[in-house]
Amino acid sequence: MSVREPAVAGRFYPGTAAELAGELAVLFRGAPVTAARALAVMCPHAGWVYSGALAARTIAQVGVPPRVVVMCPNHTGRGARVAIGAHGGWRVPGAEVPIDEPLATRILEEAAAIRGARADDAAHAGEHAIEVLVPLLLARQPALRLVPIVVGHLDVAECTALGGALARAIGADDVLVVASSDMSHYLPDDECRRRDRVALEALATGDPATLLATVDDHAISMCGARPAAAMLAYARARHAPPPRLIGYATSGDASGDRARVVGYAGAVIDAP
Numbered sequence: 001m002s003v004r005e006p007a008v009a010g011r012f013y014p015g016t017a018a019e020l021a022g023e024l025a026v027l028f029r030g031a032p033v034t035a036a037r038a039l040a041v042m043c044p045h046a047g048w049v050y051s052g053a054l055a056a057r058t059i060a061q062v063g064v065p066p067r068v069v070v071m072c073p074n075h076t077g078r079g080a081r082v083a084i085g086a087h088g089g090w091r092v093p094g095a096e097v098p099i100d101e102p103l104a105t106r107i108l109e110e111a112a113a114i115r116g117a118r119a120d121d122a123a124h125a126g127e128h129a130i131e132v133l134v135p136l137l138l139a140r141q142p143a144l145r146l147v148p149i150v151v152g153h154l155d156v157a158e159c160t161a162l163g164g165a166l167a168r169a170i171g172a173d174d175v176l177v178v179a180s181s182d183m184s185h186y187l188p189d190d191e192c193r194r195r196d197r198v199a200l201e202a203l204a205t206g207d208p209a210t211l212l213a214t215v216d217d218h219a220i221s222m223c224g225a226r227p228a229a230a231m232l233a234y235a236r237a238r239h240a241p242p243p244r245l246i247g248y249a250t251s252g253d254a255s256g257d258r259a260r261v262v263g264y265a266g267a268v269i270d271a272p
Contacts, residue, residue, distance in 0.1 A: 017094025027056035038062035044264035058266030071227035072129035072180035079123025081116030081152035100145035110165035123150035163233025179231035181224020183263030206242030
């Protein structure tokens with residue numbers, strides 16, 4: 001894959017450069033923009049009508065350096081267990097974002113001991129959970145270079161190993177790590193919020209094992225729990241503080257339908 005073409009432009013977010021620029025202006029309008037250095041963020045990845053404002057508000061809270069690693073869950077079931085996009089670029093309407101090939105190569109080398117970690121394009125081809133964040137990151141950083149990673153159903157040891165691999169590969173370089181995740185899926189609004197409070201309390205401990213045990217034990221359908229756990233392990237290896245919550249919403253806030261909603265959260269891990 002020399003250039004990954006958009007898979008969900010025109011559905012999850014605007015499909016033309018002009019429409020995209022207009023929507024980005026709306027999403028970032030009123031969001032407090034800072035240049036504070038952060039180690040990592042967690043952002044939601046639904047259609048922008050539902051979660052775009054919260055994703056933009058989260059990304060606006062941090063300075064976005066030119067180099068960004070984005071990890072997401074595997075919604076399609078295709079590709080490697082840890083699928084690292086290592087070559088070429090990603091196209092979004094009106095722009096093309098290059099893969100940071102040297103950083104991707106270092107991550108591949110450091111993650112080699114994790115079963116199924118390899119350079120892989122198949123997992124990325126139809127996956128939306130990184131793509132919807134790329135225009136938001138690009139709006140904050142026009143010189144953006146990307147390392148996209150699709151994360152399968154890893155156990156806590158593998159998530160911790162992935163976080164450690166990122167820490168070794170990145171070292172002291174200025175790189176933002178992004179975990180792409182939605183929260184509970186298709187529940188009544190009050191039950192969604194109740195379960196997500198439990199998951200977010202676990203996230204706030206900064207401990208990947210606590211997060212995964214909580215999500216699994218309480219049947220919380222947080223689709224990006226594994227990327228989030230790897231993010232926590234990366235932050236722990238870098239001696240960073242636990243995440244701080246930026247905001248929470250459900251799809252019912254946008255649609256008005258509270259009977260069957262999806263939850264969304266944004267969080268930031270500050271640089272140590």
